[in-house]
Structures are given as structure tokens and as C-alpha cells.
Amino acid sequence: MSNKIIRTAELDPNFKFEVTAHESARDLNYCFACGSCSAGCPIHEVFPDYNPRKLAKMIKLGLRKEVLSSDYIWYCATCRTCEQRCPQKVSFFNVLNVLKNIAAKEGYAPTAWVEQTKQVMQTGIVFPIEETCVKKREQLSLPSLKGEGKKAKKLIETTGLDEIESRG
Numbered sequence: 364m365s366n367k368i369i370r371t372a373e374l375d376p377n378f379k380f381e382v383t384a385h386e387s388a389r390d391l392n393y394c395f396a397c398g399s400c401s402a403g404c405p406i407h408e409v410f411p412d413y414n415p416r417k418l419a420k421m422i423k424l425g426l427r428k429e430v431l432s433s434d435y436i437w438y439c440a441t442c443r444t445c446e447q448r449c450p451q452k453v454s455f456f457n458v459l460n461v462l463k464n465i466a467a468k469e470g471y472a473p474t475a476w477v478e479q480t481k482q483v484m485q486t487g488i489v490f491p492i493e494e495t496c497v498k499k500r501e502q503l504s505l506p507s508l509k510g511e512g513k514k515a516k517k518l519i520e521t522t523g524l525d526e527i528e529s530r531g
């Protein structure tokens with residue numbers, strides 16, 4: 364989201380309709396760019412360039428590629444403060460989920476996110492299980508976590524999440 368020159372020929376006027384066609388993001392139509400979402404966002408406080416209001420304006424402007432390829436749409440901490448603060452009842456949290464779904468389908472998913480999905484398919488847990496943890500569980504006679512990803516794998520395969528490729 365740098366301050367680059369915007370060329371009107373590169374804008375996609377249908378992008379806002381594509382996003383607001385999703386019921387959970389429909390209220391974005393009522394956004395009047397007040398900035399309350401950004402003001403309350405804990406991620407914006409740490410990374411000032413992460414700015415929900417700016418993203419909302421970029422969507423409306425039709426900066427499709429810039430929005431979908433942006434790292435920032437993956438920064439959200441899912442706290443939902445933005446939707447609680449919004450005077451127009453926009454859930455920017457939901458808007459981000461719509462953006463992430465479109466971005467993932469178009470090959471913009473971050474590598475770490477795709478790797479974590481693979482990890483969940485194997486073990487049912489997002490992060491790799493360390494050998495010390497495996498041994499500790501054995502010592503405590505706790506069940507092995509191996510194969511625990513079976514149900515998650517089925518769910519991920521059913522939703523097509525396993526076919527998502529990272530941006531590399």
C-alpha cells in the first residue's frame with residue numbers, strides 16, 4: 364500500500380461489487396470513511412501502514428490487484444474491534460475474510476499460511492510437534508498425536524483448501 368501513482372486504466376470498477384456480493388461484506392456499501400475502524404485496530408497501532416479505512420477506500424476505488432496481493436489483509440488479529448466501533452455497522456473483519464478467500468483462490472496466499480494448512484492436515488495442529496513434546500507425552504502415557512490430523516484433512520480436502528497454492 365505504497366504511495367504510488369494510480370492509473371485509472373488499471374482500476375477494476377467491479378471489485379467493490381465482487382466483494383459486497385458476499386452477504387457478510389455487504390455493509391461495506393455504507394462505509395463513509397470515518398476511520399473509527401483504524402483508530403481502534405490494535406494491528407494499526409503497531410503497524411500504522413495496516414489501515415482498514417485505507418483498504419476500504421482501495422476496494423471502492425477498484426485497486427483489486429493491490430488489495431489482493433497485499434500482505435496486510437493477512438495481518439488481522441480477528442479481534443473484531445473494528446466492527447464494534449463502526450458507526451455504519453460494517454464488519455471489516457468479515458470484509459477481510461472475503462478478501463482473503465478471493466486472494467487465496469487467486470494464488471496470493473502467504474507461504475506460511477499454506478504450510479500451516481499442510482501441518483494441520485498431518486497432525487491437526489498448526490505448528491510442528493517438537494520431538495521433546497512427543498517424548499514427554501510418551502513419558503506421561505498420553506495418547507500419541509500422530510494421525511490426529513485425519514478429521515482436519517478430510518475437512519480441508521472437502522473445502523478445497525488443500526488445493527490452494529502460495530504466492531511462492
Ligand code: SF4
Pocket residue numbers: 393394395396397398399400401415416419448449450451452453455
Ligand atoms: S469505521 Fe466503518 S464507516 Fe468508518 S471507515 Fe471503518 S468501515 Fe468505514
Ligand code: SF4
Pocket residue numbers: 400403404405406407415438439440441442443444445446455456
Ligand atoms: S478484527 Fe482485524 S481489522 Fe478489525 S480491529 Fe481487529 S485486527 Fe483490526
